Amino acid sequence: MTPAELADAVALAVRDAVAANELPVEVGQVPLDIKVERPRSKEHGDYATSVAMIISKSAGKNPREVAEVLKARLEKVAGITAVDIAGPGFLNITLEAGAQGVLAENILSAGENYGHSQVLSHRIINLEFISANPTGPLHLGHARWAAVGDALGRVLSAAGAKVTREFYINDAGVQMDRFGASLQAAATGQDIPEDGYHGAYIPTLAAQVVQENPQIVNLEGSAQQTAFRDDGYRLQLKQQQEILEQFGTVFDVWFSETVLHASGDVDAAIETLRGQGHVFDKDGAVWLRTTEFGDDKDRVMVKGDGEKTYFAADAAYYLNKRARGFDQCMYMLGADHHGYVQRLKAIAACAGDDPKVNIEVLIGQLVKIVEDGKEMRLSKRAGNIITLEDLVEWVGVDAARYSLARSSADTPLTLDTKVLTARTNDNPVFTVQYAHARISSVLRNAVELEVIGEGEIASALQAAGPFDPALLNHEREGDLLGALAEFPRVVASAAELFEPHRVARYLEELAGTYHRFYDACRVLPHGDEEVTPLVLARLRLCAATRVVVANGLQLLGVSAPERM
RNA sequence: GCGCUCGUAGCUCAGCCGGAUAGAGCAACUGCCUUCUAAGCAGUCGGUCGCAGGUUCAAGUCCUGCCGAGCGCACCA
Numbered sequence: 256m257t258p259a260e261l262a263d264a265v266a267l268a269v270r271d272a273v274a275a276n277e278l279p280v281e282v283g284q285v286p287l288d289i290k291v292e293r294p295r296s297k298e299h300g301d302y303a304t305s306v307a308m309i310i311s312k313s314a315g316k317n318p319r320e321v322a323e324v325l326k327a328r329l330e331k332v333a334g335i336t337a338v339d340i341a342g343p344g345f346l347n348i349t350l351e352a353g354a355q356g357v358l359a360e361n362i363l364s365a366g367e368n369y370g371h372s373q374v375l376s377h378r379i380i381n382l383e384f385i386s387a388n389p390t391g392p393l394h395l396g397h398a399r400w401a402a403v404g405d406a407l408g409r410v411l412s413a414a415g416a417k418v419t420r421e422f423y424i425n426d427a428g429v430q431m432d433r434f435g436a437s438l439q440a441a442a443t444g445q446d447i448p449e450d451g452y453h454g455a456y457i458p459t460l461a462a463q464v465v466q467e468n469p470q471i472v473n474l475e476g477s478a479q480q481t482a483f484r485d486d487g488y489r490l491q492l493k494q495q496q497e498i499l500e501q502f503g504t505v506f507d508v509w510f511s512e513t514v515l516h517a518s519g520d521v522d523a524a525i526e527t528l529r530g531q532g533h534v535f536d537k538d539g540a541v542w543l544r545t546t547e548f549g550d551d552k553d554r555v556m557v558k559g560d561g562e563k564t565y566f567a568a569d570a571a572y573y574l575n576k577r578a579r580g581f582d583q584c585m586y587m588l589g590a591d592h593h594g595y596v597q598r599l600k601a602i603a604a605c606a607g608d609d610p611k612v613n614i615e616v617l618i619g620q621l622v623k624i625v626e627d628g629k630e631m632r633l634s635k636r637a638g639n640i641i642t643l644e645d646l647v648e649w650v651g652v653d654a655a656r657y658s659l660a661r662s663s664a665d666t667p668l669t670l671d672t673k674v675l676t677a678r679t680n681d682n683p684v685f686t687v688q689y690a691h692a693r694i695s696s697v698l699r700n701a702v703e704l705e706v707i708g709e710g711e712i713a714s715a716l717q718a719a720g721p722f723d724p725a726l727l728n729h730e731r732e733g734d735l736l737g738a739l740a741e742f743p744r745v746v747a748s749a750a751e752l753f754e755p756h757r758v759a760r761y762l763e764e765l766a767g768t769y770h771r772f773y774d775a776c777r778v779l780p781h782g783d784e785e786v787t788p789l790v791l792a793r794l795r796l797c798a799a800t801r802v803v804v805a806n807g808l809q810l811l812g813v814s815a816p817e818r819m
Numbered sequence: 820g821c822g823c824u825c826g827u828a829g830c831u832c833a834g835c836c837g838g839a840u841a842g843a844g845c846a847a848c849u850g851c852c853u854u855c856u857a858a859g860c861a862g863u864c865g866g867u868c869g870c871a872g873g874u875u876c877a878a879g880u881c882c883u884g885c886c887g888a889g890c891g892c893a894c895c896a
Binding site: 290292293294295296299303305308309311312317318341342343344345388425427428429430431433538539540541542551552554555556557558559560562564565589590591592593594595596597618620621661662663665666667668669670671674681682683685686688689690692693695696697699700701704741744745748751752754756757760761763764767770771773774775777778779780781782797818819 | 821822823824825830831832833834835836837838839840841842843844845846851854855856858859860861876877888889890891892893894895896
C-alpha cells in the first residue's frame with residue numbers, strides 16, 4: 256500500500272462516516288486534500304494523519320471521538336494491521352509488512368518512470384533561467400541557476416508538465432557597445448573606458464578575436480568597434496553555450512533580444528498594451544502605467560530619444576511567450592534583481608492576464624564563496640571573478656551541480672572552496688553516489704555468485720524465483736520500503752513548490768536509510784549457504800533502491816556511478 | 820526614507836503549503852572490518868528556532884512590531 260493509496264483510504268473512511276451520519280459534518284466541510292505523513296518516531300506507526308483534529312471543530316466533537324469513528328472504519332481496510340489513537344487525536348496506522356513489500360516489485364517494473372506523475376500535466380511552462388549578458392563568462396551566480404533551473408526543469412517534466420527551457424540573450428543596448436569598445440581598447444593597447452568591462456577575460460577574448468579575424472586591426476574607429484562587438488559576442492556566447500553543455504544544462508530555446516527588436520515584436524507589444532489602455536505619453540516618452548498593478552512607479556517603454564527601453568523588450572518578450580502558447584512564464588532572478596518582480600507582474604496585468612497564474616518569479620539569493628575564511632567578491636566588471644568554468648574545473652560537474660541544487664534557492668549559500676576541492680565526504684553527493692555504487696556492487700556479486708543471471712536486473716530477478724514481499728519484515732527493511740514509497744510524493748511536491756532541492760535532501764535520507772539497512776541485513780549468502788527466498792526478496796529491495804537513487808540523481812542531472 | 824529577501828547546533832544547511840520530544844552532514848569525542856564497497860554503521864556532545872507580542876486544541880511554520888544582514892528603489896542594461 257502506497258502513501259497515496261492510504262491517503263485515499265483515509266479520505267474514503269471520512270466520506271463514508273459522514274454519509275453514515277457518524278460525523279455531523281457538512282459535505283462542503285470535508286477537506287479534499289487529506290494528508291498522511293511518516294511520523295518521525297516509529298512508536299507512531301508507519302503513517303499518521305491529523306485529519307481527526309482538523310475536522311473535529313466542524314463535526315462538533317472532540318478530536319479523539321472523531322478519531323474513534325475513523326479508527327473503526329480504517330481497521331477493516333485490507334493491508335492495515337493496526338490503528339491507534341494517540342496524543343490529541345492523531346491516527347497512527349501500521350501496515351502489513353507484505354503490503355509494503357510489494358512496492359519493491361512495483362518500483363522495478365516501473366523502472367525509470369517510478370516517481371513520475373501527472374500532477375502538473377495541465378501546465379505548459381516556459382522556464383527562463385540564467386539569461387546572462389553575452390559580455391562575459393558565466394559566473395557563480397549563473398552556476399546556481401544552471402544547476403537549480405535545470406533540475407527544476409527535469410522535476411517539472413517528471414510531474415507531467417510540458418516545459419520549454421529558455422535562455423534570453425541580453426544582446427541589445429549600449430552595454431554591447433561598451434563591450435565592443437572594451438575589446439577594441441584591449442586589442443589596440445589603449446586603456447579600457449571607465450564604463451567598459453574590466454574583467455581579466457577581456458584581453459584574452461580580444462586576442463582571440465584578433466586571432467580569428469586578423470583583418471580587424473586594419474579597421475578604424477566605430478567600424479572596428481562594431482566588428483569587435485559582433486565577433487566578441489559570437490565567441491562569448493559560444494563559450495557560454497559550451498560550458499553549459501559541459502555542465503549538463505540544456506536549453507530548448509536561445510532567444511535573442513536583438514531579434515525581438517528586429518522582428519517588430521517590441522513595437523507590436525507597445526501597441527497591444529496601448530490597445531488595452533495602459534500606455535500613455537508624457538514628457539516626450541511612452542510609458543506603461545504599471546502603478547495601476549502594484550508597481551512603485553510607471554515605467555518608460557520608449558525614451559525621449561526614441562530608443563526603446565529594456566523594459567519594453569521585457570514586455571514584448573512576455574507577450575511573445577504567451578503568443579507561443581505558454582500559460583505559465585517562470586523567471587529565475589538573482590536577489591539583486593528582485594525589484595523587477597512587481598513590474599513583470601504588472602506587464603502581465605496590463606496585458607489582461609492574471610499575474611498570479613501566468614507569472615512565477617523565483618528569487619535566488621546570491622552564492623558566496625569563501626577561501627581561507629575570507630569572502631571572494633564576484634564582479635563581472637572587476638577582475639578576479641569566479642566562473643562556472645572554474646567551479647567545474649575545481650570540483651567536477653557532479654559535485655558542483657549537487658552542492659548548488661541541494662539548497663533552497665532563496666537561502667543565501669556559502670560554498671567553501673576548501674571543502675569543495677577536498678573531494679571528501681563533506682560533500683553529500685558522495686554519500687548518495689556511494690549508495691548507488693554500493694548497491695551496484697551487491698548486484699554484481701549476486702550475478703557472480705550465480706544467485707541471479709546476467710542481464711537486465713528486473714528480469715534476472717524475475718527468473719531467479721518468486722517474490723514473497725512478506726519476508727521483508729525486518730525493521731530496517733520496513734524503514735527502507737517506507738523511504739522508497741515517499742519518492743513520488745517528494746518529486747510531486749518538488750515540482751508543485753518549484754523546489755528541486757527537496758529531491759536532493761530526500762536522496763540523502765534514502766542513502767542513509769539504505770546504509771543502515773545494509774549494515775543490519777546481510778543480502779547475499781555466505782560461502783555454502785543456500786539461496787533462500789529472503790535473499791531474493793532483499794535483492795529486489797536493493798535493486799528497487801538503486802532505481803530510486805538513480806532516478807533521483809537523474810532529476811538533479813548528477814551521474815549515478817556503478818563503481819567508485 | 821520606501822520596498823523585497825534572509826536570521827534554525829561551533830560550521831554549511833533541511834524542516835514536507837500549523838501537528839506529537841526541532842533534524843542531517845561536517846567538526847569534537849567513543850566503539851564496530853577473517854563476511855556483500857568502513858566514502859559505511861552505532862553512540863556521546865551540541866539549539867531561549869534573531870527578540871517581543873498575537874491568532875490556534877497545536878507556531879520554527881501564520882499575523883504585527885522591533886533588531887540584525889544582504890539587495891533593490893533610472894527616459895541604465
